Amino acid sequence: MAIAVIAIVFGYAGLGLLVAIPMCLVGLGRLDPAAAAGTWGFRVLSIPGVMVLWPVVLGRWLKRGKA
Amino acid sequence: MSVQYRAVNWTRHKVVYDLVLAGACVAFVGVFMVMSMVVHPPPNEVSPPILVMRALGTLAIVLLHVVLAIGPLARLWPRTTFLLANRRHLGVATFLVAGLHAFVVYGFYGGFGVENPVLAVLVRPDGSVGFEFVGFLALLVLLVMAATSHDFWLALLGHGVWKAMHMAVYVAYALVVAHVVFGVLRSEKSLVFPLLLLGGALVLGGLHLVAGGREWRRDAASSDESEDGWIDVGDPHEIPDKRARVVCLGSGNRVAVFRDGDRLSALSNVCAHQGGPLGEGEILDGCATCPWHGYQYHTENGQSPPPYTEKIPTYELRVRGGRVEVNPRPNEPGTPTTPVSITEGGAS
Ligand code: HEM
Ligand code: HEM
Ligand code: FES
Numbered sequence A: 001m002a003i004a005v006i007a008i009v010f011g012y013a014g015l016g017l018l019v020a021i022p023m024c025l026v027g028l029g030r031l032d033p034a035a036a037a038g039t040w041g042f043r044v045l046s047i048p049g050v051m052v053l054w055p056v057v058l059g060r061w062l063k064r065g066k067a
Numbered sequence B: 001m002s003v004q005y006r007a008v009n010w011t012r013h014k015v016v017y018d019l020v021l022a023g024a025c026v027a028f029v030g031v032f033m034v035m036s037m038v039v040h041p042p043p044n045e046v047s048p049p050i051l052v053m054r055a056l057g058t059l060a061i062v063l064l065h066v067v068l069a070i071g072p073l074a075r076l077w078p079r080t081t082f083l084l085a086n087r088r089h090l091g092v093a094t095f096l097v098a099g100l101h102a103f104v105v106y107g108f109y110g111g112f113g114v115e116n117p118v119l120a121v122l123v124r125p126d127g128s129v130g131f132e133f134v135g136f137l138a139l140l141v142l143l144v145m146a147a148t149s150h151d152f153w154l155a156l157l158g159h160g161v162w163k164a165m166h167m168a169v170y171v172a173y174a175l176v177v178a179h180v181v182f183g184v185l186r187s188e189k190s191l192v193f194p195l196l197l198l199g200g201a202l203v204l205g206g207l208h209l210v211a212g213g214r215e216w217r218r219d220a221a222s223s224d225e226s227e228d229g230w231i232d233v234g235d236p237h238e239i240p241d242k243r244a245r246v247v248c249l250g251s252g253n254r255v256a257v258f259r260d261g262d263r264l265s266a267l268s269n270v271c272a273h274q275g276g277p278l279g280e281g282e283i284l285d286g287c288a289t290c291p292w293h294g295y296q297y298h299t300e301n302g303q304s305p306p307p308y309t310e311k312i313p314t315y316e317l318r319v320r321g322g323r324v325e326v327n328p329r330p331n332e333p334g335t336p337t338t339p340v341s342i343t344e345g346g347a348s
Helices: A002-031 A040-066 B012-039 B048-076 B078-085 B087-109 B117-122 B131-147 B151-157 B159-166 B168-183 B192-221
Strands: B231-234 B244-248 B254-260 B263-268 B282-284 B287-289 B296-298 B317-320 B323-326
Touching: A002 A040, A040 B131, A040 B151, B012 B048, B012 B087, B048 B087, B048 B168, B048 B192, B087 B131, B117 B131, B131 B159, B131 B168, B151 B159, B159 B168, B168 B192, B231 B244, B254 B323, B263 B317
Parallel strands: none
Antiparallel strands: B231 B323, B244 B254, B254 B263, B282 B287, B287 B296, B317 B323
């Protein structure tokens, strides 16, 4: 039970890290113009945020792409 | 507010704040360790890694109390608002210190990678979990808030959702209390720890009750409707120049009625940045200025001066029989209004 919780948390964060790479390089800039001009510090700092919220940001990015 | 995001928008004020904060943290750990060595002289001394672990855990819970106390403090004593403006840095510092505490624990009990440290610390050999697991859950909650603390996330999520996420800090607090009760109080015989914990909870609970109660009474006191639904704000001469009076509309929305000389205008009381109480700020450079982080809005149209693009709703005002009244229906954010004169409509 505890091991399942830990595995889910780390699995989720691992996937988030994969998503974070393209997201911080391009994706965030598509969602917010001020992020497109963001500094490197901002991009690195966004990685943990993407790891937490990756389903949300990925969803918004894909929707934006289709529209 | 920024036109380009950077990691941290350093200002002189923030640099000083963070340096003081970091210095206080280092001093705390130092004093904690020295005190402990005095209280437990050899041969009963506690080994240094365990001391560091305890010092960091204690510092984290102290910081958490400070973070939780600032909100109600700033409402009760506006002088302490400067603490609130940088609560974000305090929150992130809480997370970092708690993370360091957990890291030392993992390192020490997990043999710095000899065993799988995550499992070694969190799960007992028989598969059950203990107070460390509760600490882990608390740290996860703090991580979520710290990771999404940048203004970028605030703008992306909208401040309703973001604020709702922040309320999880109370969940983190409950988990931390459980972590300490089950982890430390079991083995500590001294009464100091349970008393401190109880005292902290009482102070926090008291502050929140007093601040919440005052807000509630103020709202209840201030919504007299006229026949056509406009809401009484009171005698305009009682509003101090360059300041505002806040009234609560039936809908639960709050309006800030600002006085600039003898001209009055009304804005939403909710700052577009993080929902700060705009009406507790003052007019600087001709703009209503939020007390939390200084976002500014022209009082007659609710728009931030260029290059900023924030807009908040405005409200219509009128003066009748020497009293100001506000139309409770908000205008679209950024809609220009005509300021009314204090004496308009004939003072009584
Ligand atoms: C471990 C991290 C954090 C903790 C423990 C924490 C604690 C809190 C608490 C206690 C509240 C709600 C109570 C109140 O409204 O008075 C809150 C809301 C708030 N937090 Fe945090 N926070 C953390 C991270 C942050 C970060 C990273 C930011 C940066 C944006 C931040 C800024 C704020 C602000 C401005 C509010 C007020 C929101 C509102 O009332 O509309 N905090 N946080
Ligand atoms: C993965 C997360 C965590 C783990 C594994 C963990 C583990 C531990 C352990 C093993 C102790 C006992 C130290 C000893 O031997 O005396 C402890 C104590 C403590 N922890 Fe944590 N902890 C975690 C997270 C947290 C968090 C998030 C906080 C607070 C914000 C916290 C606050 C404390 C406090 C106040 C103590 C008592 C310190 C003392 O003995 O005086 N811990 N923790
Ligand atoms: S809430 Fe940040 S400036 Fe108003």
